[in-house]
Amino acid sequence: MKIIQFKDEPLAHYSYAIISNEQMAIVDPSRNVKQYYELAEAENAKITTIFETHPHADFVSGHLQIHRETGATIYVSKLVEANYPHKAFDDGDVLKLGIITFKAINSPGHSPDSITIIAEDDAKNYAMFSGDTLFIGDVGRPDLREKSGNMKSKREELAKSMYHTIKNKFNHLPDNTIVYPAHGAGSLCGKNMSDDASSTLGKERNENWAFKSITEAEFVDHILKDQPFIPSYFGFNVDLNKAGADSFELSSSKPSFQFQVNGFNENDALVIDVRNHDDYKKNHLNKSINIKAETEDDKFETWLGSIVKPKESFYVVLNSIKDRDDILNRIAKIGYEKQLKGMMTLAHATFESSEDFNLEAFKNDLDAYTIIDIRNKSEVEEGKFFESAIPIPLNELRDSKDKIPTNKPIVVHCAGGYRSAAGSSIIENMLDDVNVYDLGDDVSEFKD
Structure with missing residues (x-):
């Protein structure tokens, strides 16, 4: 069984190509379809099959473009109610590709329409393409579809579904089954994912918290606690992926x-x-x-x-x-x-500039400044860098003008400097009569 993993670094997204007897299947493709075509040419393989484990929230899938340009069949759960040409692939459905047999397992939890793809070759080697259901060290968050995707699935119900998926759906698979998730560390589709790009089911059974002997209530409480924020584009992408995105060139x-x-x-x-x-x-x-x-x-x-x-x-x-x-x-x-x-x-014309920040003056008199902490809520709950800081997450900042006092100069900080540049520029745009400064990477001097 030949499996090639592709990684989109900024989104921590993994997609896969599986090749057998000069045929190629693709799992959860990114929008950059060229990389799969180049592989098919190099391997002298024909792309015949596309698997979508669920309608993704954090990226636009290239499944419809690949179908249009190669004639490959898209397989997805009937529960998606997809609006593009496809064949249903659910519990009990089987597909042969050369020496590989693919089977579907409905695995709700991250979304109600998720499937896990099981691949088995003639030598009894197993691989599972788990989408956003099983990650390395974690499982997918159950709160992304509550108000997106033209549907409402409550997070508590999906959390319970995830519990039963993990406890019951994969028990027949051997420990040496290779686990290939759709995301790794850095994705907002989970909260405590490993940096590892793959694992084995046996290792996850031993080390992943979700396989521990805990009650449904304990599982639900753990999975719903401290989840990251939900970017505003997530629901938009779910709808786009259910319909199938236009080809992009x-x-x-x-x-x-x-x-x-x-x-x-x-x-x-x-x-x-x-x-x-x-x-x-x-x-x-x-x-x-x-x-x-x-x-x-x-x-x-x-x-x-x-x-x-x-x-x-x-x-x-x-x-x-x-x-x-x-x-x-x-x-x-x-x-x-x-x-x-x-x-x-x-051009080299002069437009606008941001005020230079006097770090020493700030250190000597913190009370002379309004400090805005734009880290995520879960980060702030782990500890503040400045006791007087007003927490406003970056994703909420454009709608938070009334929460920001203007009687003092404003200093914006995050955890490392990347987000504070965006945050300070947003506040500069909203407020005309106050100086706004970006603490940047100097925030490291204030961490314990």
Whole structure:
């Protein structure tokens, strides 16, 4: 059984190709379908099969595009009620691909329509593609579909479903079954995932908290506690994936582009500046928000989809023309390319700048500042860096103007500096008569 794992680093998303007898199946594909085509060419394999374990919330799947361009059949649970061409794949359904037999297990918990794909070859090697049901060291969160996906499934009900899935659905599988999840550490689809890209079912049975001997009530209490925030784009992506996204190619998405602009006259427009924090602070368009996208370590997709609402139009300021295609692809991964009105680079003209921050003055008189802590609620509950700080999570900041006092200069902090750049730029946009500072990575000096 030949299995190739693909990783989308910013979203901590894993997808898979399984090859047998020059046929290829793909599990939970990302929107970048080119990588699967390149593999098929290299392996002289025909893409015949696409499995979707559930309608994903955190990224746009390329399943419909692959179907249209290769003729491959999409398999998904009938419970999804998918609006694209597909075949139902649920408990008891079997599919052969060369020497590999695929079986479906309905595994509700993360969503009511989740399935786990079991692969077995002639040598009795087993693999399970667990989607967002079983992660390495954790299980999928059950609270993402409560108000999304054109449906309401209460988190308590899904948490109970997850308990019964983990306790009952996989008992027939051997310990040496390889576990391949759809996400790893860094994804918002779970809370305590391992950095490991795969595991065995035996190891998870021994080490994963969800397999421990606990009651349903204890399981539900644990899984619902301290879950991360839900980005605003998650429900939008569930609906998009249930319908099937349009094919995306750079040539088919045509936001306007301006090179080395000297001015920008759309005063009410939302502008996202993806340059590094220092360049942004030195010179940026008025009312722009700084969400850095320099490397794959930057969680640009997540924060773009948390700060910008679905269907809200926006512009993007680039560092260089060289970044244009990459940023457009990253925007498309969460389905926001149709909201993008234009992209631009800045000329050497002088626009706006952020106030320089005097760290020593801040250290000497903390009470002279209003401190805004934009970390997530679960982070704040683990401990404050400043006792007087006002906690407002970054994803809620644009709607929180009335919660921010303006009688003192404002200092914004997060845990490491990435989010505080976005947060301070948002507050600068909202408040005109007060200085706003980004504590940045200097926050490390205030940690215990």
